[in-house]
Structures are given as C-alpha cells and as structure tokens.
Amino acid sequence: MSHLVADKLNMRFTTPAGATVHALQDISFTLSKGELLSVLGPSGCGKTTLLNIIAGFLRPTSGRLQLDENEINGPGVDRGMVFQQGALFEWLTVAENVNFGLRMKKFPPVQTAKKVTEWLEIVGLQGFGDTPTYQLSGGMQQRIALARCLINDPDLILMDEPLGALDALTREKMQSLILKIWQETGKTIMIITHSVEEALLLGERLFVMAPRPGRLHHQYRLPFAAQGISRDLREIKNTPDFTSTREEILSMIWNMEAEIMGKANMA
Amino acid sequence: MIVSTLTIVLVILLIWSVYYGRNIVRTEKTDAVFGNPSRALRGWHWVIAGATSIMLLWFYFSWDIARAFIPTSGNELCQVAKLNRAVNPIRANFPLDNRLLRGTLLLQRDKEQIQLLQQQLDKMNFAPDESPELRSIIKAMDGVLTAQTDPAKIDPQIVAQFDNIAMRISYLVDQMSVPNYPGKPDFTEQAQAMKQSDWGAGTIELPVLPMTDRGRKFAAASLVMHQIAKDYMAIRNNGATITKQLAEIRTRYQNFVVRPVEDAAIMAQHKRFIRQIDKIYKRIDDGKIFPPGLTQAVEAALIRLDQEQHRQQGTLFYIDALIMPGGTIMAGNSACSEQGAGRWLPKPSDTFKTFLRLADPAVGYKGTPLLWYEMRPVAEIVAWVIPDWLPELMPGEYPRHNSQGIIVNNIKSKTYNFATGNYNSLSVPFPIGHIWDSVVRVLAGLLLGIIFGVPLGLFMGLSRFAKGYFDPLIELYRPVPPLAWAPLVLTIFGIHDDGKIFLLFMVAFAIMVISARTGATGTQLSKVHAAHSLGASNWQILRQVILPNSLPEILTGIRIAIGVCWGTLVAAEMLAGTTGIGFIENVARKQSDYEIIWVTIILLGVLGLLFDLIMRWVIARAIPWRGKG
Numbered sequence: 001m002s003h004l005v006a007d008k009l010n011m012r013f014t015t016p017a018g019a020t021v022h023a024l025q026d027i028s029f030t031l032s033k034g035e036l037l038s039v040l041g042p043s044g045c046g047k048t049t050l051l052n053i054i055a056g057f058l059r060p061t062s063g064r065l066q067l068d069e070n071e072i073n074g075p076g077v078d079r080g081m082v083f084q085q086g087a088l089f090e091w092l093t094v095a096e097n098v099n100f101g102l103r104m105k106k107f108p109p110v111q112t113a114k115k116v117t118e119w120l121e122i123v124g125l126q127g128f129g130d131t132p133t134y135q136l137s138g139g140m141q142q143r144i145a146l147a148r149c150l151i152n153d154p155d156l157i158l159m160d161e162p163l164g165a166l167d168a169l170t171r172e173k174m175q176s177l178i179l180k181i182w183q184e185t186g187k188t189i190m191i192i193t194h195s196v197e198e199a200l201l202l203g204e205r206l207f208v209m210a211p212r213p214g215r216l217h218h219q220y221r222l223p224f225a226a227q228g229i230s231r232d233l234r235e236i237k238n239t240p241d242f243t244s245t246r247e248e249i250l251s252m253i254w255n256m257e258a259e260i261m262g263k264a265n266m267a
Numbered sequence: 268m269i270v271s272t273l274t275i276v277l278v279i280l281l282i283w284s285v286y287y288g289r290n291i292v293r294t295e296k297t298d299a300v301f302g303n304p305s306r307a308l309r310g311w312h313w314v315i316a317g318a319t320s321i322m323l324l325w326f327y328f329s330w331d332i333a334r335a336f337i338p339t340s341g342n343e344l345c346q347v348a349k350l351n352r353a354v355n356p357i358r359a360n361f362p363l364d365n366r367l368l369r370g371t372l373l374l375q376r377d378k379e380q381i382q383l384l385q386q387q388l389d390k391m392n393f394a395p396d397e398s399p400e401l402r403s404i405i406k407a408m409d410g411v412l413t414a415q416t417d418p419a420k421i422d423p424q425i426v427a428q429f430d431n432i433a434m435r436i437s438y439l440v441d442q443m444s445v446p447n448y449p450g451k452p453d454f455t456e457q458a459q460a461m462k463q464s465d466w467g468a469g470t471i472e473l474p475v476l477p478m479t480d481r482g483r484k485f486a487a488a489s490l491v492m493h494q495i496a497k498d499y500m501a502i503r504n505n506g507a508t509i510t511k512q513l514a515e516i517r518t519r520y521q522n523f524v525v526r527p528v529e530d531a532a533i534m535a536q537h538k539r540f541i542r543q544i545d546k547i548y549k550r551i552d553d554g555k556i557f558p559p560g561l562t563q564a565v566e567a568a569l570i571r572l573d574q575e576q577h578r579q580q581g582t583l584f585y586i587d588a589l590i591m592p593g594g595t596i597m598a599g600n601s602a603c604s605e606q607g608a609g610r611w612l613p614k615p616s617d618t619f620k621t622f623l624r625l626a627d628p629a630v631g632y633k634g635t636p637l638l639w640y641e642m643r644p645v646a647e648i649v650a651w652v653i654p655d656w657l658p659e660l661m662p663g664e665y666p667r668h669n670s671q672g673i674i675v676n677n678i679k680s681k682t683y684n685f686a687t688g689n690y691n692s693l694s695v696p697f698p699i700g701h702i703w704d705s706v707v708r709v710l711a712g713l714l715l716g717i718i719f720g721v722p723l724g725l726f727m728g729l730s731r732f733a734k735g736y737f738d739p740l741i742e743l744y745r746p747v748p749p750l751a752w753a754p755l756v757l758t759i760f761g762i763h764d765d766g767k768i769f770l771l772f773m774v775a776f777a778i779m780v781i782s783a784r785t786g787a788t789g790t791q792l793s794k795v796h797a798a799h800s801l802g803a804s805n806w807q808i809l810r811q812v813i814l815p816n817s818l819p820e821i822l823t824g825i826r827i828a829i830g831v832c833w834g835t836l837v838a839a840e841m842l843a844g845t846t847g848i849g850f851i852e853n854v855a856r857k858q859s860d861y862e863i864i865w866v867t868i869i870l871l872g873v874l875g876l877l878f879d880l881i882m883r884w885v886i887a888r889a890i891p892w893r894g895k896g
Contacts, residue, residue: 057796075799087793090892091815101801104811134892145797152801 003188004031004054004156009063011049011214022213023049024060029207029216031190033155036182036225038191038203040249042256046214047192051158054190055081067156077101080154084161086141088133088148095120095129097144101152119147123177139170143177150181159191163198172233175201179228196249200224200242201233208249210256218252220245270335270616274326277319284316322615330605331614333590334466339482340586341466341473344596345603346485347580352598353492354572357432357499361566363573370556374416377556380547381409384540391540392533394526401523404544407516411551414512415504418558422506426561432499433564439491440568440575449487467617473596473603484579499565503554513552520544613862618869621862625851631700632851632863637870638700645695650688658683702870704846708764709832709878712771716828719772720779721821725813727780728787737780745777749835753842762843767836774835775828782824786817819886819893826882833875848874 011024023046031037039047052058053065056075065072067079088097095116096103102112120126123143133141142162149157162178163171175198182189193199199206204225210217222245224236236242288310326332333340360369367375384405388398414420442448456476463474477486505513525537577584587595594607613621625632628639661679668674676684684690726733744752753770760766790813798812840849848867855863886893 055796055800057799075796077800077802079800081797081800083793083797085793087791087797089794089812089815091818091890100798100803100811104798104801104803104807132892148797148801154800158800 003033003035003068005064005066006030006054007064007066009050009053009060009065011046011053011058012061024053025213025215027063027214027216029219031188031205033188034186036189036191036202036204037207038193038199038205039207039209040193040196040199040253041207041209041214041217042211042253042260043194044214045209045211047209048160049214050209051160051190051192054156055079055158077105077152078155080149080152080157082142082145082149082157082159082162084164086133086138086145088141088144090132090134092133093129094125094131094133094136094144097133098147098151100148115151119151122150122181123147137170138166139174142166142174146177146181150185150187155188157187157189159189161192161194164194171198175233176228178202179225182225183229196246196253197237200245200249201228201236206249208252211260217256220249268335270326270331270614274323274332274335277323277326281316281319281323284312284319287312288316325612325615327590328592328608329612329614330591330607330609331616333586334614335616337586337590338466339479340583340591341596341603341605342478343482343485343583344587344591345473345475345598346477346482346489347576347583348596348598348603349489350485350492350576353489353496354569356496357565358569360562361569363566363569368559368562370416370559370562373550373556374412377412377547377550378409380550381405381412384543384547387540387543391537392528393537397523397526400519401540401544404516404520404523407512407519408544408548408551411509411512411516412556414509415551415554415556416558418560420506420508421504421558421561422509425502425504425506425557428498428502429557429561429565432495432502433568435495436492436565436568436572439488439495440571443484443488443575443579448484452483467614471602472605475602481579481581481583485576504557505552505554509554513548516548520548611861613865618862618865622866622869625863625866628700633845633854635846636700638698638702640696640698642694643697644688644692646688646690646692648688648695648697650686653686653688655686657686701846701848701851702874704764705836705840705848706874708767708847709771709829709836711764711768712832712836713775713825713828715768715772716775716779716832717825720776721783724780724783724785724821725787725809725817728784728790728817729809729813734784741777741780744773745781749774749831750838750842753839757839757843767839767844770839771832771836774831778824778828778831779821782820782827783817786820787813789820790816819890822882822886822889826879826886829878829882830875833871833878837871 006027006029009024009027011022013021013023015021027050039050041047049058053060054072056072056079072079089100092100095113098116098119099112102115103109116129117126120129123146125140125143125147128136128140133144136144145162159178163174166174178189178191179202181187191199191202193202200222201224203220203222206220206222207216208218208220209215224242227236291312358364362368365372385402388401388405391398393401460474460476460478463469463476463478464471466473477483520541523541525534525541528534528537591605591607594605594609596603597606624630626637628636631637631639658679661682663677663679665679665683666675666677723733723737727737728734749770752773756770756773757766760769794812794816795808798808803811836847837849837852840847841853844850848870852864852867855861855867
C-alpha cells in the first residue's frame with residue numbers, strides 16, 4: 001500500500017517584480033513504506049520546494065498530498081526533517097538537542113534520558129551528551145540532527161542535502177550511517193542531494209528533476225542502496241553498473257543545463 | 268608620606284610595565300608583522316602602564332607631588348609671592364612684563380584723545396565765537412602734555428623723589444644679599460609661624476607666615492618694598508609751572524558757558540563735548556607722564572632686584588617651574604593660594620579624604636549617607652507589593668469610634684493595616700543612601716524596560732502587523748534625547764523616584780525593543796522549521812527557539828541600556844530630587860566644590876564600569892555559543 005501520495009502538485013510564486021515562477025508542475029508520485037528515495041536535479045529545479053511542501057512548511061498552489069491517507073496540512077511530528085546545516089539549537093547541549101522533540105511533548109525526563117542515550121549510541125556519539133553543540137565538528141553536528149529527528153519516531157524522514165557541507169571522508173561515513181539506519185528502522189526516507197554519486201548510493205528509487213518549470217524528468221529503480229548495506233561503498237562505486245548509470249544521469253543533467261543556458265541566451 | 272610613597276610605587280610600576288612590555292616584544296619573534304590583529308591580544312601590563320600614567324598625571328598636575336615631596340616650598344613661594352605683590356605696582360610702570368613704558372602708553376592715549384577732540388570740534392556747530400576759545404583750550408592741554416615730557420621743565424623736587432626711590436630699592440637689594448638678613452627671628456613670631464597648620468591641612472590653603480629663613484627674607488623684603496611702592500605711587504608730575512598752567516585751563520573751560528541752542532539734541536552734544544574736555548584734563552592732571560630718562564634709575568634698580576630675587580630663590584624657582592605646572596602661588600591680602608590646575612583639579616589625596624568623609628555614614632551628604640543600611644520592619648518593605656485596594660474587597664465598613672471613644676478594629680481595618688505595613692514585624696537591615704538610590708532607579712527602569720520591551724520586540728520581529736503598528740510609536744519618541752523628555756515626565760510623575768524611573772524606563776524600553784526585534788528577525792528559518800517538525804507548539808517555539816536565539820542581541824541591548832540609563836539618571840537627578848549621585852554633583856557644582864565633584868565623577872565611573880563588568884560576565888556565561896555557531 002502506498003505510503004506517501006503526491007497527486008498533480010503545482011507550485012507557482014509571483015515575484016515582487018510581477019513575474020510568475022512555475023516552481024513545480026504536475027508532480028505526481030507514490031512512495032511505499034520503507035522506501036529510500038533520492039531526488040536529484042540542477043539548481044533551481046524545485047527540489048527543496050517539493051521537500052518543504054511535503055514537510056508542510058509550504059502549501060502547494062494546487063494538488064493533493066497524503067501521508068497514510070491523511071491530507072498533509074502543515075508541519076507535523078510524523079515527518080522528521082534533517083537540514084543541510086544541522087539547524088541545531090546552540091544554547092542546548094547535545095543530549096538536550098536530541099531530547100528536544102520529546103521534551104516538547106512533555107515526556108517524563110527519566111524515560112527520555114534513556115532514549116537519548118540509546119540514540120547517541122546509534123549515531124556514535126556516546127559520551128558527548130553534555131557537550132555544547134558548537135564545540136563539535138560538522139559531521140558530528142549532522143549526527144545529532146539525525147538522532148534528534150529519529151528519536152521522535154517519524155513515519156517519513158526528509159533530508160535536505162544533509163551531507164552537502166561535509167568533507168568527503170565524513171560524507172562517506174555518514175552515507176553508511178544513513179543506510180544502516182534505513183535498514184535497521186525500516187523508515188521511509190527522502191533525500192535531496194546535488195551529488196550524483198550520493199543520489200545513486202542513497203536511492204532505492206531516484207527522481208531526476210528538471211527546471212523551469214520544475215518537474216519529474218526521469219525515475220530510476222536502483223540496486224546500489226540495497227547492496228550498500230552489506231558491501232563497502234567504494235567497491236560499489238567502482239562497479240561498471242554504477243559508473244554507467246552515473247554517466248547516463250550526468251549527461252542528462254548536462255543537457256538540461258545546456259538547455260537552460262541556451263534559453264537564457266535567447267532571452 | 269602616603270602620597271610620596273604612592274608616587275614612587277607608581278613610577279616604579281610604570282617603568283616596570285614599559286620594560287616588561289618592551290621585553291615581550293623583543294622575545295616574541297613570531298608573527299611580528301604589522302596588521303596582525305592577534306598582536307593586540309593580552310597585554311595587561313599596558314593596562315598597568317596606562318593606569319599609572321593617568322594617576323601620575325593627576326598627582327602631578329594637581330601639585331600633590333609638590334606638596335608631598337617638598338612641603339615647605341608652598342610656604343616659601345608664598346613669601347616670594349608677597350614680595351612680587353609688593354613690587355608689582357612699580358614694576359607695572361616699566362617695560363619689564365609689558366611692551367611699553369607706562370608713560371609712553373599714557374602719552375599715546377592722551378595725544379590720540381586730544382586729536383580726536385580737535386577733529387570733532389569742526390562738526391559740533393558751535394557758534395563762530397565759541398569755536399576758537401575751545402580750540403585754544405585743547406591746544407593748551409596739548410602743550411601741558413608736551414611740557415610734562417620735557418626734562419628741562421621738570422621740577423627738581425620730583426627728580427629727587429625718583430632718586431630716593433631708586434636708592435631705597437638698591438639698598439633693599441644690598442640687604443637681601445646679606446646672608447643673615449633680616450636678622451634673628453623674633454621668638455613669639457617664630458612660635459606663631461610654627462603653630463600654623465600644614466599646606467592644605469587647615470581651613471586656609473597655605474600657611475601665610477614665613478616658616479623658613481629663606482621665607483623670612485622674602486617676607487621682610489616685601490614689607491619694605493610695600494612702603495617703597497606706596498611712596499612711588501604718590502609721585503606726580505605736578506611742578507609749580509605745570510600746576511599753574513593746568514589751573515588756568517581748568518578755569519577757562521569751567522567758565523565756558525554753553526550757549527542755548529534751539530535744537531535740544533545739539534545742545535546736549537555741546538554739553539557732552541565739554542565733559543570730554545574735562546575727562547582728558549583729569550587724565551593729564553594725574554601727572555603720571557614723566558620725561559623719558561627720569562625713571563631710568565628706578566628701572567635699573569628693579570632689574571637688580573629681579574636678579575637678586577632670582578638668586579635668593581635658588582631651587583625654589585625650579586620647583587615652581589617644574590613641579591607646580593599650570594600656574595604659581597599667589598599672595599592675597601591675608602592669605603596665599605594656589606593658582607594653577609588645582610583650581611579645578613583637586614589633589615588625589617584631598618579627593619580621597621573628601622570621599623572618606625562623605626562615606627562616613629554619620630556625615631554623608633545633606634543628611635543622607637553615600638551607602639549604608641538602616642533597620643526597617645519587614646512589614647514596611649513588603650507593603651508596596653500588597654495592593655492598597657485589598658481592604659476594599661473585604662465585607663463591611665471601616666470601624667467608627669463608639670461613645671466611649673474607642674475604635675475597635677474589624678476585618679476591613681485589619682486588612683488595611685496589613686496592606687500598608689502597619690503591624691509589628693521583624694526589623695531587617697535595609698540598604699539606604701545616595702548610591703543605593705541611584706542604583707535602584709537605574710535597575711528599576713531597566714527591569715521595566717526589559718519586561719515590557721523584550722516581548723514587544725520579539726512580537727515586532729515576528730509579525731508584520733506589530734512591526735508596522737508599533738514602529739511609529741517607538742521611532743517617534745526614541746530619537747528624542749531622554750533629557751528633552753525630562754521636564755515633561757518630571758511634571759507628570761513628580762520629582763520623586765516615579766518620574767526618574769519612568770524616564771529611565773523610556774530609555775531602556777526603546778533599546779530593548781530594538782535589540783529584541785533584531786534578535787528575533789535574525790532567527791534562522793531552518794531552526795524554526797526544525798522545531799516545528801519536532802512537534803513544538805507556537806508558544807514553545809517562541810519560548811524555546813526564538814527567545815534563546817535572540818539572547819545575544821537582548822543581552823547586548825541590556826548592556827547598552829545600562830550605560831545609557833546611567834547617563835540619563837545622573838542628568839535627571841541634576842534636574843530634580845534630594846538624593847542620588849547626580850544630586851550630590853549638582854549641589855557641589857553650585858558651591859564650586861571640585862573635590863566633591865571629582866568624588867561623584869569617580870564614583871559614577873567606577874559604578875558604570877562595575878555594571879559593565881557584570882554584564883560582560885553574564886554575557887560570557889549566558890551565551891557561550893556567540894560567534895561560534
């Protein structure tokens with residue numbers, strides 16, 4: 001049974017200058033429970049807009065959006081969100097950050113403390129509970145953001161370029177972590193990324209979006225995420241299958257970019 | 268003793284800190300590049316150097332160093348000042364301190380006036396027979412003036428008088444050069460001199476009777492010189508010929524009757540012209556113009572006196588020039604006084620003594636101590652928290668007296684007594700005093716500003732309506748200098764604490780609104796989004812995300828607000844009120860009591876610094892993430 005249903009989502013903005021921007025056009029897709037979806041596309045194709053609509057921060061101009069047959073109507077605890085810069089609360093310690101969602105729901109502190117310890121262990125931050133977040137590295141901060149989101153037990157996890165600001169090494173570790181969590185929790189996850197490799201690795205399904213107007217251009221079903229659970233990620237990257245898919249998608253995006261540039265030049 | 272020790276300590280500290288600083292620069296070879304901001308880090312030894320420099324400058328310019336190291340110099344220079352004062356009436360006649368000889372100056376002025384009279388005469392419309400007479404009178408005056416400067420026409424008696432003066436001055440100079448002049452001191456005189464209080468210790472600034480041999484020399488010379496000067500001033504150039512000529516002129520213009528003219532204005536003009544002649548006549552009659560060579564002997568004697576005085580002063584001259592900057596000691600009729608920077612810059616030691624005097628709770632200032640405590644019943648302290656309308660809620664009526672003249676309290680009157688603090692309770696020490704009053708006013712105004720300003724500021728940062736609606740209100744009153752509001756506010760709320768606290772509230776409120784608004788506006792949207800998706804309600808987001816996120820701006824706002832409130836408070840206290848540091852300064856200003864003014868200035872500075880240090884500490888503790896996010 002389908003979990004997340006998007007039906008003909010449209011998003012139009014009017015800029016202050018009066019021009020209408022068609023950010024999303026007729027986006028329709030369904031996502032089953034436990035699926036890992038990555039969304040890829042050149043900048044300005046409406047990836048983040050789509051994510052914000054699903055998160056409930058934005059309301060689509062038209063179209064229907066359902067999670068477990070409930071209309072999405074504003075932000076909610078059923079959809080957890082991880083941001084590019086972590087968006088941690090600097091005035092709280094690591095444990096307090098992770099605990100934030102439970103505290104807002106006024107769970108008894110003794111219970112939550114246990115859960116926080118568990119989650120810190122899962123993301124590999126045991127013993128950092130009392131550290132202020134601003135003393136940690138970018139990778140560690142992103143782990144806190146992940147734990148803070150997951151402790152709430154959301155049905156759907158939305159990630160907006162979660163690894164974009166990390167260095168290559170940390171990035172690879174985090175990719176493994178995300179795959180591990182996906183496998184262990186069986187959560188539905190939607191990741192937005194601008195790295196083709198990452199999209200291939202972290203996408204059971206992959207949407208390639210095209211800009212102006214923002215639309216779904218191509219959909220893939222990929223084996224790499226499932227492989228990544230048991231195999232080394234670097235090994236997968238070197239398989240001929242992986243490289244050929246990567247080249248295909250890259251040339252697709254290059255063509256799109258060229259098209260946009262051409263349009264801009266004509267205008 | 269204390270001041271001299273302190274001065275030496277300060278000098279040593281200054282030299283040490285400069286040496287230490289130079290040494291660090293020499294050993295620190297890394298990043299020795301101009302423009303590297305990390306070279307401005309640390310350097311507390313320069314703080315010591317700066318602080319000691321300021322203290323030393325203060326000690327120096329207020330002559331505290333002079334008084335501490337050479338306490339007798341004040342008394343000795345007082346005697347020198349006496350001689351200067353005595354010789355000055357003669358000295359002023361010669362081009363020693365002035366450009367021109369006094370006679371030359373007078374002659375120049377009188378000649379100019381006479382010339383002017385001659386020119387005016389033609390425009391005066393006197394009758395044809397009047398003009399020649401007046402012209403002749405003016406010409407005669409000019410003639411007398413010329414005769415006064417002619418050595419051939421001078422009365423020999425006057426020449427003898429000048430010679431006498433020159434001789435007496437020379438004699439005084441000779442005597443001064445004798446080592447034991449003016450002889451052994453009189454016993455009672457010396458006892459009296461020794462009984463005087465020290466420099467700056469008594470009610471008069473400087474002990475006036477000479478206490479040293481050198482001082483007695485100058486004191487004795489000043490007495491002699493005083494008589495010589497008196498005699499010199501009595502000399503007038505009024506020999507028989509000149510007196511006769513002057514008398515003639517006087518009779519002529521006094522007998523001159525101004526003929527009536529129809530035009531009253533012209534008539535008045537004519538009378539004024541005669542008065543002008545009279546004025547110039549009187550100047551010439553003074554007889555202060557002499558032949559140029561006549562006073563030369565006196566001038567030479569004065570120069571000799573000058574040299575001898577300089578020789579006798581010895582080190583005193585250098586003391587005066589070097590460690591008493593910005594002026595010197597002057598002698599008056601009955602006392603000597605410091606005429607230098609010390610007029611407005613009191614000595615640190617005196618200022619500290621004044622502070623100690625004010626700090627004594629038994630003395631205080633205008634009946635209020637600076638900072639002390641008094642025992643006050645708890646009931647009275649908490650009474651202002653309990654609303655006075657509380658008894659009105661109670662049933663029944665206030666009691667009335669009965670026929671026996673007894674008043675029986677009931678629930679209503681008992682509640683009233685409770686609300687007004689009128690019952691027996693424990694007494695606890697409660698702070699009072701000028702400093703306490705000022706601090707309480709600032710903190711009360713600030714607290715009100717925070718309580719009302721921060722919520723409104725956050726609201727304005729988050730809502731288009733609130734920003735637009737309240738912006739005109741705040742932006743219209745905020746740019747007005749707080750003191751411009753003071754007269755109005757003090758009229759409405761009274762000169763007591765209410766008015767001042769309201770004024771400070773206005774200051775703090777605007778600053779807090781703006782800083783809280785800036786803080787709220789600066790909240791990262793992703794943090795708000797994160798909190799939303801973590802299930803926080805709107806109120807929780809405001810309380811748990813936006814408020815802590817605005818804390819850096821709010822705390823900075825508080826730090827600024829304290830400073831501005833402090834400044835406004837002092838000015839407000841100067842306008843009205845009977846307590847507070849500003850009040851002290853205002854009263855001291857009216858009395859020109861610079862020591863108290865400096866005490867208040869230093870108190871204000873130290874307390875302001877204390878506030879700022881506390882705020883810095885709070886900021887470091889409360890928002891350690893600032894600049895690291």
